Amino acid sequence: MNRIFAAKTGLIIAGSLFIGSFSWASDEQNNPQIDALVNDTIKALMAEHRIPGMAVALSVDGKRYYFNYGVADQAANTPVTADTLFELGSVSKTFTAALGAYAQASGALPLNDSASQYLPALEGSVFDDVSLVELATYTAGGLPLQFPDDVQDEDEMLDYYRHWQPDYAPGTHRQYSNPSIGLFGYLTAQRLGEPYAALMEEHVFSPLGLEHSYLEVPEEQQPHYAYGYSKDDEAVRVNPGLLDAQAYGVKTNTADMLTFIEAHMDSSALDETLRETLETTQMGYFSMGDMTQALGWERYAYPVTLDQLRAGNSLEMALEANEARRLQPPLPASQDVWFNKTGSTGGFGAYVAFVPSQQMGIVMLANRNYPNQARIEAAHHILTALMDTP
Known part of the structure; x- marks a missing residue:
C-alpha cells in the first residue's frame, strides 16, 4: 500500500x-x-x-518505525532506548480483556454469565444480575473510578462488592471504573484457578511473543524500567493497590506493544483460540455517541475526526456516568475501525491506536502524565498524515 x-x-x-x-x-x-x-x-x-522522555513506535504496512527521545531517569541522565520499560496505566485493561476473552474462547468462562457465578462470596448480591461482559465494559450499574479509601485489603474489597448498590440498572450506563474491569480480571483468574500474573504470562504475553511485558518487573530488567515524573518533577513509580495488575499494572516497551497491536490488525498467523480471543476484545458491546465500548479497547468507525476522538476520550466520558445503548448482537470485529486506549499512572502517560484496514498503528509511551487530549491530537495527526495514494 x-x-x-x-x-x-x-x-x-x-x-x-x-x-x-x-x-x-x-x-x-x-x-x-x-x-x-x-x-x-x-x-x-x-x-x-x-515530558522528560518518550518512546514512540509506528507500524505501517507491516514495517516498524521506532523513535526514542529524552531520558528515562533524570537524575542519572539515562536515555530512553528501545529497551526502556514504561508503565501503561489503563492500557493494561486491554490485556485484562484479552485474558478474559481467552477464557471464553477456551470454553471456561462465557462472558454472558453472571459475575456471582464465579465467586461464592458474591452469591445473593447485586452481582447475581451483573454479567461478566458488563463488568468488562464498565456497565455494571455505576461502580466508581476507584475503590473508596477505606477499602484496603482483599477481605474489605469483597465486603465492598457484597454490599455495593448500583445507581443504574446493569447495561444502561457506562461508568469508567477500575473496580469494574478489575473484578472481571479477578473472576477470570478465580475461574482458571491460577494467579492472575501467571495466567497473563501463560495465555497472553508468551503466546503473542511479548518478551518484555511484565506485571512485576524482574530484577534483571530493573535498569530498563523508567522513572515517571510528577507535575512537580518528583521521580515516581506506581504504588501497589487493590486489583492493580488487572486495571493498570502492565509495564512494557514499544516493541512489545507494536507486536500486540499488529496481532490485532492481522491475526492470521495465530492459532484459532488466540484469533478468537483478539476478535472478542475488538467486538463492540455498548455505544455512547460515536464511541463504542469493546473489551478494553474503545472503537470508532473509520475514518474518524479529531473531534469524535476528543469527545470519546473526554473527562466527561472518564469521570461521569453516560447513557449506553446495548448492541445486540455485539458489533463484530471490523477492519474499518479506529481502536484506541489511553492510560496513565502518577508519572506516566500512554496512548495506543490502530486501524486494521489501513494496517497502521501507533504507540506513544511517556514518563509524565500529560493530558489525554494532547496525546490524541498528536497521534491523530501522525496517523492521518499516512494516506492512501489515489
Whole structure:
C-alpha cells in the first residue's frame, strides 16, 4: 500500500524545540518523511508538556518505525532506548480483556454469565444480575473510578462488592471504573484457578511473543524500567493497590506493544483460540455517541475526526456516568475501525491506536502524565498524515 504524507505538521512548536537523545531500534525502518513527521510532532509535544522522555513506535504496512527521545531517569541522565520499560496505566485493561476473552474462547468462562457465578462470596448480591461482559465494559450499574479509601485489603474489597448498590440498572450506563474491569480480571483468574500474573504470562504475553511485558518487573530488567515524573518533577513509580495488575499494572516497551497491536490488525498467523480471543476484545458491546465500548479497547468507525476522538476520550466520558445503548448482537470485529486506549499512572502517560484496514498503528509511551487530549491530537495527526495514494 503506497502512502503520501501531509506537507504541514499542523502543530506549532511551543517555546524552544526539545533537544534530547534520539535512537533507533534494531528492526526499525528508515523513511525521511516519516522521520520528519514524527520528530516535529513529538518534539513539540514534549516541549509543551515538559515530558522528560518518550518512546514512540509506528507500524505501517507491516514495517516498524521506532523513535526514542529524552531520558528515562533524570537524575542519572539515562536515555530512553528501545529497551526502556514504561508503565501503561489503563492500557493494561486491554490485556485484562484479552485474558478474559481467552477464557471464553477456551470454553471456561462465557462472558454472558453472571459475575456471582464465579465467586461464592458474591452469591445473593447485586452481582447475581451483573454479567461478566458488563463488568468488562464498565456497565455494571455505576461502580466508581476507584475503590473508596477505606477499602484496603482483599477481605474489605469483597465486603465492598457484597454490599455495593448500583445507581443504574446493569447495561444502561457506562461508568469508567477500575473496580469494574478489575473484578472481571479477578473472576477470570478465580475461574482458571491460577494467579492472575501467571495466567497473563501463560495465555497472553508468551503466546503473542511479548518478551518484555511484565506485571512485576524482574530484577534483571530493573535498569530498563523508567522513572515517571510528577507535575512537580518528583521521580515516581506506581504504588501497589487493590486489583492493580488487572486495571493498570502492565509495564512494557514499544516493541512489545507494536507486536500486540499488529496481532490485532492481522491475526492470521495465530492459532484459532488466540484469533478468537483478539476478535472478542475488538467486538463492540455498548455505544455512547460515536464511541463504542469493546473489551478494553474503545472503537470508532473509520475514518474518524479529531473531534469524535476528543469527545470519546473526554473527562466527561472518564469521570461521569453516560447513557449506553446495548448492541445486540455485539458489533463484530471490523477492519474499518479506529481502536484506541489511553492510560496513565502518577508519572506516566500512554496512548495506543490502530486501524486494521489501513494496517497502521501507533504507540506513544511517556514518563509524565500529560493530558489525554494532547496525546490524541498528536497521534491523530501522525496517523492521518499516512494516506492512501489515489
